Amino acid sequence: MKTTIQISTILLLVFLTEISSQTIIPSWFKKLPDAPTGAMYAVGYCGKYQNENSAKKKAVDVALNTLAKQKSIHLKFYIEEINDGRMSLMNPIFQLIYEKDIFDEIRDNYSVVDSSITTDGYFVLIASPKTKKNVTSDDVNWGLPPDWVQNTPKSEKWRYGIGIAAKYSNWTKAWRDTDEYARFDLGKNTSINTESIIVIRKTDRTGSHSKIMRQDYDMYFKDSIIVERYYDAKTNSYYSLCRAPQ
Amino acid sequence: MKKVIILALLVPFMFMMVGCGGAKPPTKMSNVPEWYLNPPSAEDAYYEAGDAAKQSMGLAKEAADARARDAISRTLEVKVSNMLKNFMQESGIGAEAEALEFTSSVSKQVANTVLAGCKIVKREMKQEGNIYHAYSLAEYNLNSLVQQTLNEARKQKALYNEAKANLSFEDLEKEVQKLEAVGK
Numbered sequence: 001m002k003t004t005i006q007i008s009t010i011l012l013l014v015f016l017t018e019i020s021s022q023t024i025i026p027s028w029f030k031k032l033p034d035a036p037t038g039a040m041y042a043v044g045y046c047g048k049y050q051n052e053n054s055a056k057k058k059a060v061d062v063a064l065n066t067l068a069k070q071k072s073i074h075l076k077f078y079i080e081e082i083n084d085g086r087m088s089l090m091n092p093i094f095q096l097i098y099e100k101d102i103f104d105e106i107r108d109n110y111s112v113v114d115s116s117i118t119t120d121g122y123f124v125l126i127a128s129p130k131t132k133k134n135v136t137s138d139d140v141n142w143g144l145p146p147d148w149v150q151n152t153p154k155s156e157k158w159r160y161g162i163g164i165a166a167k168y169s170n171w172t173k174a175w176r177d178t179d180e181y182a183r184f185d186l187g188k189n190t191s192i193n194t195e196s197i198i199v200i201r202k203t204d205r206t207g208s209h210s211k212i213m214r215q216d217y218d219m220y221f222k223d224s225i226i227v228e229r230y231y232d233a234k235t236n237s238y239y240s241l242c243r244a245p246q
Numbered sequence: 247m248k249k250v251i252i253l254a255l256l257v258p259f260m261f262m263m264v265g266c267g268g269a270k271p272p273t274k275m276s277n278v279p280e281w282y283l284n285p286p287s288a289e290d291a292y293y294e295a296g297d298a299a300k301q302s303m304g305l306a307k308e309a310a311d312a313r314a315r316d317a318i319s320r321t322l323e324v325k326v327s328n329m330l331k332n333f334m335q336e337s338g339i340g341a342e343a344e345a346l347e348f349t350s351s352v353s354k355q356v357a358n359t360v361l362a363g364c365k366i367v368k369r370e371m372k373q374e375g376n377i378y379h380a381y382s383l384a385e386y387n388l389n390s391l392v393q394q395t396l397n398e399a400r401k402q403k404a405l406y407n408e409a410k411a412n413l414s415f416e417d418l419e420k421e422v423q424k425l426e427a428v429g430k
Binding site for chain 2: 079081090092149150151152154162164165166167177181185188189190191192193194195196197198199200201202203204213215235237
């Protein structure tokens with residue numbers, strides 16, 4: 001009986017930690033600093049673990065995967081909308097492929113430049129190739145929404161994409177999805193095939209408006225980095241800003 | 247006693263009425279972004295807005311973005327085909343005659359374009375009860391369009407040169423074959 005209560009308490013604690021809204025985060029999770037020349041930074045994160053080593057392992061694993069995606073990624077996107085005036089069907093498909101060779105290469109040559117434990121979980125910042133430079137960070141809160149949430153930044157040097165997600169019960173999954181959506185948004189802003197057919201039928205008595213729309217792309221990206229994040233606690237919504245060279 | 251019974255019946259009914267009325271928050275038109283109603287205009291760029299109301303914030307954003315981009319592609323190129331059918335009939339004699347007229351029209355618009363560098367420059371998300379209403383503004387810079395046309399022209403030129411080179415090689419082969427035939 002005692003064991004059951006203990007297990008239940010642990011499970012409840014894990015659940016509460018997972019759903020708790022993020023209030024304090026390391027500054028480099030909110031805004032990624034510029035990496036030294038020739039190196040690349042990536043963040044990793046995970047919910048609370050009883051064993052700190054397990055948490056670190058998980059967070060580093062997330063960071064390694066993120067770094068592999070940043071270096072080179074193959075994105076396939078397809079969206080279809082069928083609308084006949086009475087009902088609307090929408091079917092988006094997101095496919096993301098990254099190479100194992102790149103992942104292995106990063107795993108063999110990386111260093112942890114900073115890490116942080118907050119009330120929500122464990123955060124880690126890694127660099128690849130290995131660097132001796134350490135990053136010092138402050139724990140910060142999210143503050144006011146940045147301008148890029150509503151206005152996509154304009155630059156001669158960079159291309160940007162914004163990812164949005166809301167109402168997730170698990171904050172780690174929410175960030176994972178928001179980051180991926182930002183990468184896909186970058187692709188859409190780069191080049192996209194569009195195709196649509198609109199048919200309007202009118203008679204003396206009736207009128208109908210039907211539409212079929214398709215959009216797709218299949219592209220490779222190098223150096224696509226999640227440079228900023230924002231969390232809106234009021235609406236429980238997550239925002240990520242992805243950047244790649246022009 | 248009678249009053250108490252009437253009151254007891256009325257109170258739950260009033261609560262029901264209040265509950266029904268409160269479920270749908272009124273939509274304010276002032277919430278709609280200005281750039282959605284009046285998209286900006288520029289000499290060197292096209293702007294089109296799109297919106298979508300969905301239960302999922304992510305899906306609302308995807309739909310609004312896709313609709314804004316679709317509007318841009320329609321601005322660039324659209325093939326329209328129309329069909330109008332008119333049917334008229336009169337039956338009966340003199341003033342008793344009944345006229346029947348029936349019109350049917352079908353309009354079909356087809357757009358198919360590759361948009362290179364078409365960006366969503368502004369975005370707003372409004373919450374209307376359980377629904378997320380996303381508004382997106384797409385911008386297509388004409389420089390991107392010029393660049394795309396140039397790339398296409400370069401591609402065509404490369405294909406032409408390749409075809410020309412292949413043709414010359416084939417011609418050369420034919421000449422060699424002819425020479426070989428003479429030798430025999």
